[in-house]
Amino acid sequence: MADLVHVDGRELRVSNLAKELYPGFTKAQVISYYVELAPVLLPHVAGRPVTLRRWPDGVGAGSFVQKHAARDVPDWLRTELVAGRGDTPVRHAVLDEPAALVWAANLAALELHVPQWRFGAPGSDEQGSPRPPDLLVLDLDPGAPADVVACCAVALRLREVLAEDGLTARAKTSGSAGLHLLVPVRPGEPGATSTYAKALARRLAAEEPERVVWQMTRALRPGRVFVDWSQNNPAKTTVAAYSLRGRHSPTVSTPVTWDEVAACTRADQLVFTPGDVRARVETHGDLLAGMDGDAAELP
Structure with a gap:
C-alpha cells in the first residue's frame, strides 16, 4: 500500500512506512529524519551525483549500491551523466531539494555517498559538466x-x-x-x-x-x-x-x-x-x- 505525501510542492508516493529498517526504527522515521535535517544536509550533497546504499529489507538483511538512477525516477528529480567504466556513462540522481531526500529514503537508501566535486549549476555555462574538486x-x-x-x-x-x-x-x-x-x-x-x-x-x-x-x-x-x-x-x-x-x-x-x-x-x-x-x-x-x-x- 502506497501513501501520497507532499513535500515543498512535490507529490511523492511512499510505501511500507511501518517496515523496520533498523530494530525499532521504521522507514517512516528514516524519511522523517531526512526531511527534518534537509536544511543542513542538502548543502553537502547539492550539485553532487549521489550514490545510494540501500537496505530494502532492513539492516539485518543484505544491502546493495545503486549508482544509476532508475528509469522511473520522478520527472522533477535532477539527474546528470557521469563517466563510467568503459564508454557507457551512468545517470546519477542529484539531491538538490527535500523531496529528493524523501525519494531516496523511500528506496531504503539509508546511506548517501557523494564525490568531492560538483556539477556546474543549472542555467550556467557549466551545467551538467563535472567541475574540479572543491x-x-x-x-x-x-x-x-x-x-x-x-x-x-x-x-x-x-x-x-x-x-x-x-x-x-x-x-x-x-x-x-x-x-x-x-x-x-x-x-x-x-x-x-x-x-x-x-x-x-x-x-x-x-x-x-x-x-x-x-x-x-x-x-x-x-x-x-x-x-x-x-x-x-x-x-x-x-x-x-x-x-x-x-x-x-x-x-x-x-x-x-x-x-x-x-x-x-x-x-x-x-x-x-x-x-x-x-x-x-x-x-x-x-x-x-x-x-x-x-x-x-x-x-
Missing part, C-alpha cells in the same frame, strides 16, 4: 584495537599540518568507526587533491610509523590509523555529512567541534543517533556551515 577528504580508519580515540589524536596533528599549508579542516564522524576531515579547496587540477592528500598521509606515517599507516595493505593496519587519501579520486565517494549509516542501530555521520575531538577519551563519546543529531543542530546549527568561504589553494 573538497579534500581524509578518512581516518582505525585498525582494531585502535578506535576513534586514536583517530582523534591523528586528526589533531593533521589539522596542524593543514593549517601550516594555509588550509582549514573541519571534522565529522564517519558514523561507523572512524573520523573524516573535510578541507575546502579552490578548484584546480582534477588530480591535485589526491596527490596532496597522499603526500600528507605519507608524511604523517613517516612521523609516527607506530600510529599511522598510509598504504592500502590491510595487514599493516591493526593498532594503527589508516589515513585514507584515496577518496579524493574523482571517481570515488564519501558518506555525506548527516547521512545515516547502515549499522545494527541508526547512527549518523555527524559534524563535531575540534574541542570534542580533543576531549575524546572513549569511543562512545563520538557516536550519535538521529535524535542526538536533531538536538545538536538545534543547539549549534550546521558545524560545517560556511566551508566554501574557507576554501584556499593547495600549496
